[in-house]
Amino acid sequence: MxxxxxxxxxxxxxxxxxxxxxxxxxxxxxxxxxxxxxxxxxxxxxxxxxxxxxxxxxxxxxxxxxxxxxxxxxxxxxxxxxxxxxxxxxxxxxxxxxxxxxxxxxxxxxxxxALGEYQFGAGENHNSLAHVTFGTGIGAGVVEDGRPLRGERGYAAEVGLFSIDADGDLWSTGVRGAWEAYCSGRGIPNFARSIVAEDDRPSSLREHDEIRAPDVFAAADDGDAVACDLLDRIARYNAAGIGTLVNAYDPGVVTVGGSVARNNAEWFLSGVRASLDDYVLAADPPAVTLTSLGEDxxxxxxxxxxxxxxxxxxxxxx
Known part of the structure; x- marks a missing residue:
C-alpha cells in the first residue's frame, strides 16, 4: 500500500x-x-x-x-x-x-x-461491494471499481430509510415503516415496546421500565416467546432491507457491521441468509458476511x- x-x-x-x-x-x-x-x-x-x-x-x-x-x-x-x-x-x-x-x-x-472494506477487507476479487452498518441507525455505503457512490448531494445509500413496512406504526426521519425504525439499536426497543403493548402473552420484557436492544436478545436466549417472535420479524426485515439493496446496486458481496450486527453475529447472519432469497432478483445472491475490520x-x-x-x-x- x-x-x-x-x-x-x-x-x-x-x-x-x-x-x-x-x-x-x-x-x-x-x-x-x-x-x-x-x-x-x-x-x-x-x-x-x-x-x-x-x-x-x-x-x-x-x-x-x-x-x-x-x-x-x-x-x-x-x-x-x-x-x-x-x-x-x-x-x-x-x-x-x-x-x-x-x-x-x-x-x-x-x-x-464501505471504502475501508473494499480496500482492506472483503473487497478482494470483487468489483462492487456494499457495507451496511447496524448501529443507532442503519446506513450503508456502496463502492464500485474502487469509487464510493455518493449521489447528487452525497446522500446515496441512506438505506435505513427503505420502507420495509409501508403500513407500519414506526417512523424515522419522516419515513413510515423505515427499516431503521424497527431493526437498529434505537429502533429495536421501540419495536419491542409496540409489540409488548399488543401481545397478551407473558414476557419478561414487561419487567423493564426501559427496554434496551440487549434486553430483547437476552429474553430470546431465555426462551421468551414474544422476544423470539420479535427477533424473527426483525430478521426478515433485515433480509428485506438487504435484498432491496442488492436489487438496487448488485454488489458482489455484502458485509455488515455496527454494534447490533457485531454483538449478535450468529443470529443476524443466519436470519438474513434464511430469508434473503425471498427478496432478491438474482438466482445466486451475494454472500452476506460480518466485516473482519471490527470497530476500526x-x-x-x-x-x-x-x-x-x-x-x-x-x-x-x-
Whole structure:
C-alpha cells in the first residue's frame, strides 16, 4: 500500500477516535468523548496532537463522520449529537485548512466503512461491494471499481430509510415503516415496546421500565416467546432491507457491521441468509458476511480515502 502520512479521524455521536495513518495502516489510536458543540475545534485539536507526535510530516487529514456530509465542501451538513439534538454546517475542512494548511477529506462514516472494506477487507476479487452498518441507525455505503457512490448531494445509500413496512406504526426521519425504525439499536426497543403493548402473552420484557436492544436478545436466549417472535420479524426485515439493496446496486458481496450486527453475529447472519432469497432478483445472491475490520472499519475507510490523494499536486498549486 502506498499513500501519504495522514491523520485519520472517526466521529460518531458519542465518541471521536483518531490515529496517524501510515503506508502500513494506522497507529496509536486514541478515543475521547465527542464535543458536538465544538466539533471542528475538537478535530483540529486531534490533528494537532497527532502532528506534534509524528516523526514524519502530516500530508493529509481524512475524517469519517456520522451525519449528512457535503464531501465536496468538507462540511458536515447535519450532525446528530448524543443528546438527540442536531448541529448544522460544521466546516471541518475549512477549520483544518485554516489551522494547518492541509488538504482534508470529509465523508459519511457509512461511505467510509464501505471504502475501508473494499480496500482492506472483503473487497478482494470483487468489483462492487456494499457495507451496511447496524448501529443507532442503519446506513450503508456502496463502492464500485474502487469509487464510493455518493449521489447528487452525497446522500446515496441512506438505506435505513427503505420502507420495509409501508403500513407500519414506526417512523424515522419522516419515513413510515423505515427499516431503521424497527431493526437498529434505537429502533429495536421501540419495536419491542409496540409489540409488548399488543401481545397478551407473558414476557419478561414487561419487567423493564426501559427496554434496551440487549434486553430483547437476552429474553430470546431465555426462551421468551414474544422476544423470539420479535427477533424473527426483525430478521426478515433485515433480509428485506438487504435484498432491496442488492436489487438496487448488485454488489458482489455484502458485509455488515455496527454494534447490533457485531454483538449478535450468529443470529443476524443466519436470519438474513434464511430469508434473503425471498427478496432478491438474482438466482445466486451475494454472500452476506460480518466485516473482519471490527470497530476500526471507519478508520480504515478514512485511511483508504487518502490513497488517491496527490499531495504533490496540492503543493505545486499552492
Amino acid at each position: 502506498n499513500g501519504p502520512t495522514s491523520v485519520v479521524v472517526d466521529v460518531v455521536s458519542t465518541r471521536l477516535r483518531y490515529a496517524r495513518g501510515t503506508k502500513r495502516g494506522f497507529v496509536n489510536v486514541r478515543s475521547e468523548r465527542t464535543r458536538a458543540d465544538a466539533l471542528a475545534e475538537q478535530v483540529v485539536d486531534a490533528v494537532a496532537t497527532v502532528r506534534d507526535e509524528s516523526s514524519e510530516p502530516i500530508e493529509v487529514v481524512s475524517v469519517a463522520t456520522t451525519g449528512l456530509v457535503d464531501a465536496e465542501r468538507g462540511v458536515v451538513a447535519e450532525f446528530d449529537a448524543a443528546d438527540g439534538t442536531k448541529r448544522y454546517d460544521v466546516p471541518l475542512a475549512a477549520a483544518i485548512d485554516e489551522a494547518f494548511g492541509l488538504p482534508t477529506l470529509v465523508q459519511n462514516d457509512c461511505t467510509a466503512a 472499519i471507519e478508520l480504515y475507510g478514512a485511511l483508504a480515502a487518502t490513497l488517491s490523494v496527490d499531495v504533490n499536486a496540492r503543493k505545486s498549486g499552492d
